[in-house]
Structures are given as structure tokens and as C-alpha cells.
Amino acid sequence: MANVLNILLKNTALCPLKHAVKPQLVSLFQTQVRTLYSESTLGIDGYKAQRLRTQNQLSNIAEKFRTKMHDYTSDDSKNMIFTEDLKNMIHLAENDDVDLIIKMMNRFNEQNKQLRFGTFVFGPVVMRMFYYLNKPDEALKCFKSENLKGFFDQLITYQLLMDLMYNNQRYQDILDLFEDIRERQIESTQFPRNIIVLTLAACYKLNTKESWDFALNLWNKLMEAGHMPMRRAVTFCAALALKQNNPSACLEMISSAKNQNYTTVRNLKVLALTQVGRIEDVLPILKSVYNQDDSMKNQTFNVDVIELIKEQVEKLDSVEVKQEFSKIHSYLKDNHISDMTLEEQLCLEIATPPFLGNKRNNYNNTQDMRYNRFQRRNDDFTKRRPFDSKRPGLSDMQ
Template sequence: MCETIRRLPKPLLRLITSGFTRLYQYNGRRCLYTDTALDLVDYKNARITAQVLGNPDVFKDTMKIILKNEENQVGVADLRKLLHIIEKNEGDICLLKTMLERYNQQDNEDSDYLIGPVVMRALHYLDEPLLALEAATDPKFKMLYDQPKTFAILVDLLYEHKMYKEVRDVYSFLRHRPVSKLVISIVAMACYKENTPESLEFAMQMWKDVCSKSKPLRRTIVTLTALALNQNQPEIALNIIAHCHNFNSISVRSTKVMALCDLDQLDKVLVDFRHALGHNSYYLADVGSKFKAAVRRLNLKPEEEIRNVFHTLQLRRAIQSLCNSRKTIINKLYRNVMQTLDEYISTPIDVSKRP
């Protein structure tokens, strides 16, 4: 086996070892979008082809010689090739910066190749959040990175590194430009993770911007609702969740009932519980704790109808329970069961490609 590995081409061997390195780096980190949603799978496949075909080191040395002459231009094919063979070292990063500078200074109006998203995928792969942030927000590169997908990849990388303030800064940078729904959802999640009065204020300003232009994703609506609930603002939570037209979703139904429980509006909660019984609907585990807290505050007697309905929902397992045992945790992982609102929000999103 060892002999077989030694006989592999060096570029392919580097690719394999770098893959193990990235697997180690990502252990314990949470992403919001899957690699497929950000086209990172296609990028990685293209890296395999570029690494195996040709000699990356020879190409890099050739480009360094070419760049010594300031009159030489950088072709999009050469830049694209470098982006698919670049490694995480100072020499390669320096070469990329130089090529991007030269390419940006050229007249590239005839080229329809979008370089910005590819640069961000390369930096995402190399795990370089600060470098990606610096490049994308540099005013002189505005035209190079002027694509919504570019910033979606950027904020996803920042989010993975828990750079939540920087995620908000990117939105402020983009506020008066077209912003993709992917970016909005990640900014919402960053605000949720920060969970401060300031992040809620920022999120509500973004919410106003978004609602004036388009319909937000359901995940974004639920995330901002959860943030409002965490900040003890159930009125705001109800106003946000009202923008969902489909209340059959377990996350939407649960957050609505949680807000009503916080407001002690158990008459409306009873209506929802009855509907759930009649339609075999389900709730996240947070509903149970929110409801019990409201019952204690209102000092409801055991014979109250709403308590009996709640008990029936529990018997039917219509309200998910918190996992308290190792066996339950294992079952949850394999069955992909969402038990809490936080777990639902934190689940990576996969965006299917359209034909």
C-alpha cells in the first residue's frame, strides 16, 4: 500500500494530502451552506483535473517569469488554471495577488468569464477568510468581484470562522447593491449567533431592506424570528413570522407558538394545538419548554383544557423531546431529526441546481 502511494504522481499526492488537512481543519466547524450549494464540489473536481494534467510547479514558474515584464498581460485561461492548482503557501498566494492585479488593470470587456466566484472558491478551499475579505472589499477590484455569488461564498467562509461582525460588515458594504438571498440568510444567521441587542437592531434594518425588494427565504424568516425570541421580543417575532404564507412547516408553526407562549396568549396557542391534533402536525422541542413556562406564570390548573391537549400531543410525540441519552443522540444523527429550533436553523442548506 505504501509503495502504491509513493508511485502516485506528485500533484495528485499533494491533492490527497491537502484533502486530509482540510478534513482535519473543518472538524468541529459548522457551515451554513453545503459545498454543492456554493459550487465548491465542482471546483474541487476541477482541481483534481488541473493537478493531474500537466505540472503545476512548471506552470507557476513560467507565470513568474512572464510577470517580470510589466507589458505582458495575464490571460483568463492562465488565471483560471492558477486558481485550480494554487496551494496554501506564501509563494502561491503572492503569485495569485500579482496575477489578479495585472488582470484587473487590463481591458477585459470582451471576456464573459466571471472570475470573482472562482477566486472566492479557491480562497474558501484554502481556508483564507481574511484574504478573501480583503480582496472582495477592495474598491479597486469592484468590477472583478461584482457578482452576488462571490459574496455568498465569502460570507459563508466568514461564518464558518465565527467572524460574525465581519459578516455584518460585508452586508453594510453591499447594502446599496444587489444582494443574493444566500448572503441574506448567512447575515441573519450571524446576527442570531451573536444574539445581542445590537445584532437584533442590525437584523431588523436588514429585514426592512429585504422586504422592500423581494420575499426572503423561509430559513431567513425563521432565523430572525428565533433571534427576536432569544432577545425577549416576542412581538417582533410574531411580526416577522407573519411573512410566511405556509404555516405547515414545523419551524414556522413552532416559532409562532413559542412567541404566543412568551406573550401568555394561550387562547391562541390552544387553537394551534387543536389544529395540530386534527392534522397530525408536529412541533419542535422548544415549544414544550416555552409552554410549561407560560403555564407556571399563569398558574394554570391541571384540569385546564389546554394542558390536557398539550399532554395528548406529548403522548402522540407531536412535540419533539430533548435528547437526554446517548442512544437518542445516535438515532437523531442517523435519522436527521431536528429536535430544537437551534438545530433546525443550524442545519446546512443545500440549494439544488436548476437545469
């Protein structure tokens, strides 16, 4: 398919343009800002719950604990930062605590290079903290820090960081991160599915020639590797092709989607066909919903897509096509036209993670699953602390 796409992009004569749509079709895709992955999908709701538990447990000593951690991270301090300290501070974190936590992470990571005290994986929970506090600059700086090399190498951590960038419209940062993540190839995964979705979403949002070239290059690599992107990745890339006036590429990309009847796939297909002037091929797709039951109400075609098709039909000389479309439109407007625009539907929040067997894909990293099992077994962090007879514990600060 990669070769086919390249040929199509270079040879527009392959597409009939008798009634080609002007670039006004691109106006359907007005950029909107919203989150891509929901908090539950990313585990942010779990982080919030643990914050509340930790704050309740340490309510009487929180400030003393903060002061102690400042002392322990001073340049002349010989004290060690233990797993429990960092966990508690991450779940107590407010905006003013970020610098302290970064110092604690650096010291913890340095002291653990020679001896690892525990199996707790901090990357995901630290990134959830940055996400919760909306600290994209600090998150990116820590991710790239040589002092924290290996600290954030988990697939869910990558997803959290890229989604944080997406929320802050840092789309170019996402593309830069993708190259870095590919080089790391954690768990021997060259093309993590959720990372691909976020990367192509960033390309779609940027909507520049450079981002289109990036997306097309990535798409070709996916096809060459035999990787089948998730539907959301396919629709972002195909929609970008339309934005960049490449309906041929859109049609080829859409053809790889497993479910050709899915609403965004269907809408993109009819738009691409409309853009290349093949209205006669659009009508059968519009009529394909005739036998669907009422459970598909308002889930079939987007209102702005139907309006654009209507405009193009009215420009045709064919009375027969106009009459047929009028009949189809009368049927569709009763049950099968959604008030949601295509842009809104393309960028809907991903609220429920895909299931792989009985495991949720938002914890598709074995280390992150181990972290969550560990966290459930140890909700009360103050009950256990490393043995250190010279050092006061949390209970000693009361």
C-alpha cells in the same frame, strides 16, 4: 408592517403579560457553529472536481508552471497573464500559492482594463478557491481591493464570501459587507435573497442590541420595498426578536411567512405566545397536528420548545389548562416531537438551492451560468491557449 413593528416595540402594553415568561426562554437559543449553505449549493463540489481534473492534467509540469508564474508576476516582468494561466493556477492552488494567485489576479485585471481577451468570469471561481482553502482574510482583502474593482461583482460571489465569513464566525464582517453590496446593486438587485438570509443569520448569531437594531432596520426597509424575505430570513429575524425579548416583533415577523405550518415558524409562534403569557392561544396550535399523517413524524415541535411550554403551564393556576395540555402532550410525544432543538433546526445547513423555473438559484447570476457552460465545454484547459509565438506554452515545459 414596519410601522406596526415600531409601535409594538415601543408600547409593550399591547401585549398581555399576566404570565409573561422570564428571560430564561432565551436560553433555548444556544449559539452553535456550523455552515449555513452546503458545498453543493455554493458550487464548491464542482470546484473540487475541476481541481482534481486540472491536477491530473498538469501533474508532470505543475511545479514548472508555478515557477513560470512567479517569474511572470515579478516586478520587472513584461509577460502577460492569460485566462488559461489564472484558471489553471486557481485549480492547482494550495495554501502557499495564495499570494501568487493574488499577484496574478492583479496583473490580469490591470492588463485587461483596456482589452478584454475573453468572457471568463473569475469572481465566483476565485471565491470558491478562497472558500476551499478557508482564507477569509485574503478573500475579504481582495474583495475590497481597488485594484480588483469589478472583479468580484457577481451575486454568487457575494454569497460565497459572506458564507465564508459565517463559517469563520466573522459575523460583523457580514454586516459590513452587506452595506457595501447594497451600494453596488449588481443586476439592479437591492435585496438579493440569499444575501439577506446570510445577513440576518449574522445578526442572529451576534445577538446584541446593535445587531438587533441592524436587523430591525433592514426588516423595515424590506417591508417598505415590498420585498418578501425567504422563510429562513424570516425565522432568523424572528428568533433574534425572541432573543432580544421582543416577542411582539417575533409574532409580527412570523406572520409574513408564506407557510404558517412550517415547523420553525410554528415553534417560534408558540414560543412568542408563551413569552407574552398567552398559553390559551398556544394550545390550539399544538392541537393542529392531530389530523396530520405519520409522514410528519418528528417534524412538528422541538423537544426544548415543548419542555418550556410545559414548565409555563405548570406555573398556571388553571386546572383545566393543565389537563388539556397533558392530553395534548401525550398525543404529541408519540409522533410529533422532534429530538432536534429549535436552535439546531433554525441553523440547519441549506442543502438544496431553491429552483427558479428549471434553473438553480445558486447560479442565479447570468455571468456565473456562462462561466459554468464555458467550463463544461473546456474541461481540458491545456488544449487551448492564446496565440503568442514568443511565449512557451504548458506543453513546452514538459
